[in-house]
Amino acid sequence: MVRFSNNVIGLLNFLTFLLSIPILVAGVWLSKQGSSECERWLEKPVIALGVFLMIVSLAGLIGACCRVSWLLWVYLLVMFLLIVVLFAFTIFAFVVTNKGAGEVVSNRGYKEYRLGDYSNWLQKRVNNAKTWNKIKSCLQSGKVCSEFQSKFLNDTVTEFYAENLSALQSGCCKPADECNFTYQNPTTWTKTANATLNNPDCDAWNNDPNVLCFACQSCKAGLLQNIKTDWKKVAIVNIIVLVFLIIVYSIGCCAFRNNRKENWKGY
Incomplete structure (x- = not known):
């Protein structure tokens, strides 16, 4: 059980790291090949998302697999903030898209x-x-x-x-x-x-x-009607993502606790 939570967090973050690579490549491609202002506007958020996922997944991967407690602590802090932001955005999306219809x-x-x-x-x-x-x-x-x-x-x-x-x-x-x-x-x-x-x-x-x-x-x-429709879909996806992140965060907490126990045993 001690190794299980660390292995799960390590595997999930390895998959996230692999996912960040095509996202980052797509952002760089948009910056080079974007033919319109709209496409070029997308490049910065896409690149930022790719870099963010890469850094966070590396922190979680190294923290879980190499038993580096401070890195795992940083990873859990970022995960907690991400959960709070996603939750707030989901509520906000439902509130601002509540009005309006054709x-x-x-x-x-x-x-x-x-x-x-x-x-x-x-x-x-x-x-x-x-x-x-x-x-x-x-x-x-x-x-x-x-x-x-x-x-x-x-x-x-x-x-x-x-x-x-x-x-x-x-x-x-x-x-x-x-x-x-x-x-x-x-x-x-x-x-x-x-x-x-x-x-x-x-x-x-x-x-x-x-x-x-x-x-x-x-x-x-x-x-605004398009935005309303899209944001409601995004909000529903966010709820699913939130459930997933909370599960991952819980497993990460177990891995962090396991790391601390093993570090104490080493003394």
Whole structure:
């Protein structure tokens, strides 16, 4: 039993060390090959994650297999802090994504999104001009609307209104339904005499493929809907990871206690 906990911690950290290598390589690859600002933005978090996993796994591996108690103590401290951070983030993710949902539109296959429906914290993030300009650049370089236009190009107006559009497609690639614009094709709409311009997004709309509704509140709301969906998935994964980390932490505590007992026996 004394050796079992040390062997388990050693094995788990060896596997984590192997996992850190491709993560680190991916981060370096992004820094060299990233063609857009979005891809280059990812490089630092990926590299940081790879280095973090490598250092922590080495500390746990050496601490458990070589019976170095102080290294194992550092490893357990980092694990404890990681558990606390993950727990706090999981609660935070559930709280800030609790509000907001698409609004069903009569005779439409898609939903429309309103920025005011989402949490104030998320709204503040996307309403920051500097932040939104970076996000908008990513959406444009990601060809969200160019692919949308190609996919539905041959749709008649009736067919288009029946499409099940994603939150980003609905919010960023077409004007709001209440604008009452005339449909030409998915990304080309005509402002008519009976057009409603009460919604500021109606003025923001432009048929220019580089503009469209990327400056609209509905586009920001569509992004927040994606974030809400993704964060809820991440939060669920975090719960599973938390359970795993708590088990590993418990085994690590046993290994640390075993190391101290053997060190005392050596005196």
